[in-house]
Amino acid sequence: MNCVACESTNLIEGKILDESGGAKPRFKPLEVSMWKAVFGIGVQEVTVFACVHCGHLQMNVNFSDEDRQRYLEFEGQQPDLLERIESE
Ligand SMILES: [Zn+2]
Numbered sequence: 504m505n506c507v508a509c510e511s512t513n514l515i516e517g518k519i520l521d522e523s524g525g526a527k528p529r530f531k532p533l534e535v536s537m538w539k540a541v542f543g544i545g546v547q548e549v550t551v552f553a554c555v556h557c558g559h560l561q562m563n564v565n566f567s568d569e570d571r572q573r574y575l576e577f578e579g580q581q582p583d584l585l586e587r588i589e590s591e
Contacts, residue, residue: 504552511556519551530564545570 505512519528528549535545547570550563566574 506554506557506559507561508559509554509557511554513555514552514561515555517551517553519549528562 504514506514521528528551529540529546530549531540531546540546547567548565550565552561552563553559554561
């Protein structure tokens with residue numbers, strides 16, 4: 504992996520610490536409701552990397568194979584739920 508800011512390969516993996524609650528940062532697609540997210544449904548863990556060279560912070564979303572396949576089904580802007588159902 505390269506730093507997107509300076510292209511250095513000197514990245515270290517870490518975590519974002521939230522000292523108020525200690526919750527891990529997660530990625531929630533807008534289409535996933537807060538009710539589902541509360542139960543961990545449809546949200547993905549995030550891996551964080553810091554560039555030692557320039558200090559740029561970058562994050563990767565750890566999509567499950569199932570979610571990645573579902574989102575890759577459509578290129579560009581993702582359709583809403585009704586459009587997905589109609590296309591099947
Ligand atoms: Zn960098």
